[in-house]
Amino acid sequence: MTDMLRLDGVSAGYGEAMVLRGLNLAMPRGSIVALLGKNGMGKTTLLKAAMGFLPKAEGRVVIDGHDVTREPAHRIARGAVSYTPQEQALFADLGIRDNLRLGLANDAALNERMADIVDLFPFLKGRDAQRAGTLSGGEQKMLLIARALLSRPALMLVDEITEGLQPSVIERVGIALRRERERHGTTMLLVEQNVGFALAVADRYAVLKRGAIVIEGAAGDAGAAEAIRAQLRV
Amino acid sequence: MTEPLVIATPPRSGAPLRLPGRALGLFGASIAVALVAPWLLDTYTLNILIRAMFFAMLALTVDVLWGYTGYLTFGQSAFFGAGAYAAGLVFTHLGFDPGHVWLAAGLAVLAAAAIAGLTGWLSFYSGSTPLYASVISLVLPIVMTQLLFSGGTFTGSSSGLTGYTMPDLSLEAWFRIAAGALVLLTAASWLVVRSDGGRLLAAIRDNEMRCAYLGIDTALLKIALLVVTAAIAGAAGFGYASFSGVVAPELAGFVFGTEVIIWVALGGRGTLIGPVIGALLIEWASAYLSGSLPFVWKLFVGIAFVLVIVLLPQGLLPPLLRVFGRAKRADLPALTVTLTEAPLAAHGTDATQPVIELRGVAKHFGSHQVLSGIDFVAHRGELVSLIGPNGAGKTTLMRCMSDGAERSAGTVRIAGHDIRHAPAHACVGFGLGRKFQTATIFETLTVAECLRMARVRIAAPSWWRRSTMLALPPYALEVLRATELDHKLDVQARHLSHGEQQALELAMVLALEPQVVLLDEPTAGLTLEERSRIGRVLVDLAGRFGLCLLLVEHDLDFVREISSRIVVLHQGKLALEGTVQEVVDSELVKTIYAGSGHD
Amino acid sequence: MNLLLDVLTTSAILYIVSAGLLLIFGVMKIVNFAHGAFLTVGAYASLVSARLGLPPVAGFAMALLVGAVVGMAIEWLVVRPLYARPLDAILATWGLAIVLGQLITLAFGREVQFVPSPVDGTFAFAGGEYSAYRLLLVGAAVVLGTVLALLLTRTRIGLVTRAVIMNEQLARGLGIHAGLVRFFTFAAGAGIGSLAGALITPLSSVDPNMGVPWLVNAFMLVMVSGVSMASLLVATLVFGAAQVLLSTFVSPILGGLAIAVLAAVTLRIRPKGFARD
Numbered sequence A: 001m002t003d004m005l006r007l008d009g010v011s012a013g014y015g016e017a018m019v020l021r022g023l024n025l026a027m028p029r030g031s032i033v034a035l036l037g038k039n040g041m042g043k044t045t046l047l048k049a050a051m052g053f054l055p056k057a058e059g060r061v062v063i064d065g066h067d068v069t070r071e072p073a074h075r076i077a078r079g080a081v082s083y084t085p086q087e088q089a090l091f092a093d094l095g096i097r098d099n100l101r102l103g104l105a106n107d108a109a110l111n112e113r114m115a116d117i118v119d120l121f122p123f124l125k126g127r128d129a130q131r132a133g134t135l136s137g138g139e140q141k142m143l144l145i146a147r148a149l150l151s152r153p154a155l156m157l158v159d160e161i162t163e164g165l166q167p168s169v170i171e172r173v174g175i176a177l178r179r180e181r182e183r184h185g186t187t188m189l190l191v192e193q194n195v196g197f198a199l200a201v202a203d204r205y206a207v208l209k210r211g212a213i214v215i216e217g218a219a220g221d222a223g224a225a226e227a228i229r230a231q232l233r234v
Numbered sequence B: 001m002t003e004p005l006v007i008a009t010p011p012r013s014g015a016p017l018r019l020p021g022r023a024l025g026l027f028g029a030s031i032a033v034a035l036v037a038p039w040l041l042d043t044y045t046l047n048i049l050i051r052a053m054f055f056a057m058l059a060l061t062v063d064v065l066w067g068y069t070g071y072l073t074f075g076q077s078a079f080f081g082a083g084a085y086a087a088g089l090v091f092t093h094l095g096f097d098p099g100h101v102w103l104a105a106g107l108a109v110l111a112a113a114a115i116a117g118l119t120g121w122l123s124f125y126s127g128s129t130p131l132y133a134s135v136i137s138l139v140l141p142i143v144m145t146q147l148l149f150s151g152g153t154f155t156g157s158s159s160g161l162t163g164y165t166m167p168d169l170s171l172e173a174w175f176r177i178a179a180g181a182l183v184l185l186t187a188a189s190w191l192v193v194r195s196d197g198g199r200l201l202a203a204i205r206d207n208e209m210r211c212a213y214l215g216i217d218t219a220l221l222k223i224a225l226l227v228v229t230a231a232i233a234g235a236a237g238f239g240y241a242s243f244s245g246v247v248a249p250e251l252a253g254f255v256f257g258t259e260v261i262i263w264v265a266l267g268g269r270g271t272l273i274g275p276v277i278g279a280l281l282i283e284w285a286s287a288y289l290s291g292s293l294p295f296v297w298k299l300f301v302g303i304a305f306v307l308v309i310v311l312l313p314q315g316l317l318p319p320l321l322r323v324f325g326r327a328k329r330a331d332l333p334a335l336t337v338t339l340t341e342a343p344l345a346a347h348g349t350d351a352t353q354p355v356i357e358l359r360g361v362a363k364h365f366g367s368h369q370v371l372s373g374i375d376f377v378a379h380r381g382e383l384v385s386l387i388g389p390n391g392a393g394k395t396t397l398m399r400c401m402s403d404g405a406e407r408s409a410g411t412v413r414i415a416g417h418d419i420r421h422a423p424a425h426a427c428v429g430f431g432l433g434r435k436f437q438t439a440t441i442f443e444t445l446t447v448a449e450c451l452r453m454a455r456v457r458i459a460a461p462s463w464w465r466r467s468t469m470l471a472l473p474p475y476a477l478e479v480l481r482a483t484e485l486d487h488k489l490d491v492q493a494r495h496l497s498h499g500e501q502q503a504l505e506l507a508m509v510l511a512l513e514p515q516v517v518l519l520d521e522p523t524a525g526l527t528l529e530e531r532s533r534i535g536r537v538l539v540d541l542a543g544r545f546g547l548c549l550l551l552v553e554h555d556l557d558f559v560r561e562i563s564s565r566i567v568v569l570h571q572g573k574l575a576l577e578g579t580v581q582e583v584v585d586s587e588l589v590k591t592i593y594a595g596s597g598h599d
Numbered sequence C: 001m002n003l004l005l006d007v008l009t010t011s012a013i014l015y016i017v018s019a020g021l022l023l024i025f026g027v028m029k030i031v032n033f034a035h036g037a038f039l040t041v042g043a044y045a046s047l048v049s050a051r052l053g054l055p056p057v058a059g060f061a062m063a064l065l066v067g068a069v070v071g072m073a074i075e076w077l078v079v080r081p082l083y084a085r086p087l088d089a090i091l092a093t094w095g096l097a098i099v100l101g102q103l104i105t106l107a108f109g110r111e112v113q114f115v116p117s118p119v120d121g122t123f124a125f126a127g128g129e130y131s132a133y134r135l136l137l138v139g140a141a142v143v144l145g146t147v148l149a150l151l152l153t154r155t156r157i158g159l160v161t162r163a164v165i166m167n168e169q170l171a172r173g174l175g176i177h178a179g180l181v182r183f184f185t186f187a188a189g190a191g192i193g194s195l196a197g198a199l200i201t202p203l204s205s206v207d208p209n210m211g212v213p214w215l216v217n218a219f220m221l222v223m224v225s226g227v228s229m230a231s232l233l234v235a236t237l238v239f240g241a242a243q244v245l246l247s248t249f250v251s252p253i254l255g256g257l258a259i260a261v262l263a264a265v266t267l268r269i270r271p272k273g274f275a276r277d
Helices: A043-051 A073-078 A096-101 A110-120 A137-150 A167-184 A195-201 A224-232 B021-040 B043-068 B076-093 B098-123 B130-149 B171-194 B198-206 B208-212 B218-244 B254-267 B273-292 B294-311 B317-323 B394-402 B424-430 B447-454 B474-482 B498-511 B528-543 B556-562 B580-584 B587-592 C002-028 C035-051 C056-082 C086-108 C132-154 C156-166 C168-173 C178-203 C211-225 C229-249 C252-269
Strands: A003-014 A017-028 A032-036 A056-063 A081-084 A155-159 A187-192 A204-209 A212-218 B338-341 B356-365 B368-378 B383-387 B409-414 B432-435 B469-472 B516-520 B548-552 B565-570 B573-578 C122-125 C128-131
Touching: A003 A043, A003 A187, A017 A043, A017 A056, A017 A187, A017 A212, A032 A043, A032 A167, A032 A195, A032 A224, A043 A056, A043 A073, A043 A081, A043 A155, A043 A187, A073 A081, A073 C168, A081 A137, A096 A110, A096 A137, A096 C156, A110 A137, A137 A167, A167 A187, A167 A195, A187 A195, A195 A224, A204 A224, A212 A224, B021 B043, B021 B171, B043 B076, B043 B171, B043 B198, B043 B218, B043 B254, B043 B273, B076 B098, B076 B130, B076 B218, B076 B254, B098 B130, B098 B218, B130 B254, B130 C086, B130 C211, B130 C252, B171 B198, B171 B218, B171 B273, B198 B208, B198 B218, B198 B447, B208 B218, B208 B424, B254 B273, B254 B294, B254 C086, B254 C211, B273 B294, B273 B317, B294 C056, B294 C086, B338 B474, B356 B394, B368 B394, B368 B573, B383 B394, B383 B528, B383 B556, B394 B409, B394 B424, B394 B432, B394 B516, B394 B548, B424 B432, B432 B498, B447 B469, B447 B498, B469 B474, B474 B498, B474 B528, B498 B516, B498 B528, B528 B548, B528 B556, B556 B580, B565 B580, B565 B587, B573 B580, B573 B587, C002 C035, C002 C128, C002 C132, C002 C156, C002 C178, C002 C211, C002 C229, C035 C056, C035 C086, C035 C178, C035 C211, C056 C086, C056 C178, C086 C211, C122 C132, C128 C132, C132 C156, C132 C178, C132 C229, C156 C168, C156 C178, C168 C178, C211 C229, C211 C252, C229 C252
Parallel strands: A032 A187, A032 A204, A081 A155, A155 A187, B338 B469, B383 B548, B383 B565, B432 B516, B516 B548
Antiparallel strands: A003 A017, A003 A056, A204 A212, B356 B368, B356 B409, B565 B573, C122 C128
């Protein structure tokens, strides 16, 4: 069975500065992997490179068996990949419903799937026209998850979804993600700073340091949390 | 630490102007052609060429403004027209005599300069965008032509002024005057743009923000440049009007202004000679072809223009020269520069006075409060690291420290000076240096030229010479030596590696002889080796040379190794401050920053 | 009363002429200096249609179509390669304006020509009389504005376009082919510009250089409106009124300058112009 996402020796960066150097990552279908690391270590760069926003100086990106190294972002997104950026992830001036619509390729499936989504995040009910920019931080993040799940992606790339959220909301997000994986076998790569959330939701973890993966393992391992914290320590 | 780099050669001022033989040869040949041509060409051609040469002078000014300084202007024609009308008006209404010639010439230059001063003041100010400056340059000729239209019989309205008495010179004499003036002007422009001062134009074009943070008042410089080029354009207009005997409002108009742009683009922007040849050739061809195939010719020029912009943005001259075997860059040939050590000025502040002081600094965007109640002080020799999670306001704080217009409240003092609302270049003047996260240097300038730009505030450059000496403070020399950039002085900055570019920027900032240096994530994108090296350099700068360094950093290992003090920013407030030990072990940092604490 | 109608009709005309330019600027963030040429193309399309004896509506339709097709060609060949060089895009589109102008001159000659007005005469209005066609143009502006607004806010294509205007990178990440959006937007902007040209010809005349004065005014109005159609409405009303008032009470020359000068001053004071934050 082929991996859902594979990065083979990928180097990428901004201009002359290489942030990722020869990075290797393999994610089997239906797995949830948490990518941890301190700021500036390359987590967002990895997602952007995989998503086709950054040119790769070296290496290959393979999604579901297709080499997408030279593909533009919109084509990768159309291939059932959903990307939730860390910043500027919503259209603040558009309404909630419009933001959700843009998560789908066309409007046909929207109504049918809306019911599911509202089930998961009840706060969305009846607030179709409210401008996304007026939602609270937590609600915005939940809207992002809703939008990502709406398209039933095969692969989800999520950048620091729990940043700035209260513990109760974080728990809801974790439940929603695991449920989605159970139902549809979605593969998920979660970039995180929150070690607890990462280990609770993911199957495996990997820590990124200066553009390469330094440690990885199963989230269930006894010493996982300690090992990760050692890498992230001040 | 190893010995500082010292070169024993004393600096020589007043070094003779060295010119490459090729340039002198070209100059001589052009003068010869100017003198001889009138005997070889027929009257019609002479007539056309004389007009074309006045236009070519205008094209030169556009090239200096657009090709070298990056200011796309549609309005140089307005100054040309102003000069032309000065001549036309004086000769029409006051009659003709030698005194009036001088009057008209003076009026032409002064009027153009005055209009340019006003235009420059409108276009170039702290925070203006290149698009806005171009917009103003478009509005100017429109306003000019309309004013000329509305002048009734005084300005001749839409027909302009004709039939006034002109200086009585033969066609051949006019040719020699115009050609001589054109050659001299081209030569002078060439001297200026290749001089040390001329590199400032390229620096502004490449990275205006960096210029501001090197203490250069770019707005003032651009206004001055516009005034000078306008005066020249006005003089050219005066010459044109004195020769042709006709002035029309179209000379000051938008369409003519865009024609000049076309000549410069086709000839080759930033090459000086290209626009001159472009103007001459196109005008000459137009005169001949306009009779037989008027619209096809213009169509051809239009198509050529579009093709050049899309496919050959440097213009037609550089590729042509390459075809003829001259490996000529549009850039200048390398000049060997020798580094010397500059004596450090004694600092007014002693160790007890703070070099930077913030009291009650706050910043809000609309209703969103980014920073509040920041009280902070730092002294000479300190190495303070500013840490905090994303969105805590670190970069905003740096901006408030380096630009008086940024903050919403509070006071900032640099070396005892209250910065009030002073723009960035003034803050640099008070003793502040700022190094950005992405290497902010001048791409097309060499390492030596970049460093010289950094010394502009302290050592004003010559506007016609290229100096072979460059004096830098010892700590800047150390950075160059440690990264071996002192062996790459004539390499263009864009060809340096990322780590080298970062080092160059640091050396440039140090060349300002600042008292306090702000560094934004200095280790971003560096290899492990480069990181250790810069750590040693920073510690040395603070310890040996007494600079005050403020770093924003995410790499906490790095921060731990080198800082004398750490400040933690959280949600726009200073949450904690202390020694490395105190901060690193604190609960606060562990919970808010290190990313754990959720189980 | 006549003064008020002058202001309304002038604003309407300015709106029709500027709408296409704003659409392109909003989505693609470049200034299409060929806009004046599109006006001219549309005017000549309606001239051809009139010569063929077709009804005026056909003239407008032809203008729209021809403009859109020419726009597509230009976007593909010239604008797309200049995506990263916006100032050069201004120059290249100006070059295209010259090329189009010369092609039209070669095909039709330089003389001023006339297109008959679809609606002749005047309209009795509140005690006075006013040019019927001018009043119709107010209606046309309202229709155009409404259609654009509906397209942008009620259709999926409009939503996708607005997404690209607001945040192109985010739109791409959601699977939107921004390149296609830009292509069709340019075609639409060109088509609307040509339609505008056809609409204004009955007011004066048709000649190869008619587009230039309109270009400058449209450009300044767009600069001051940012990316918002609503701001454009406000700008055309305010500056249109200024132009009419100055022309009537001070001098036509000053009136002609009003828009350009006022826009430049507005931008100096408030770089966002009339757009909301």
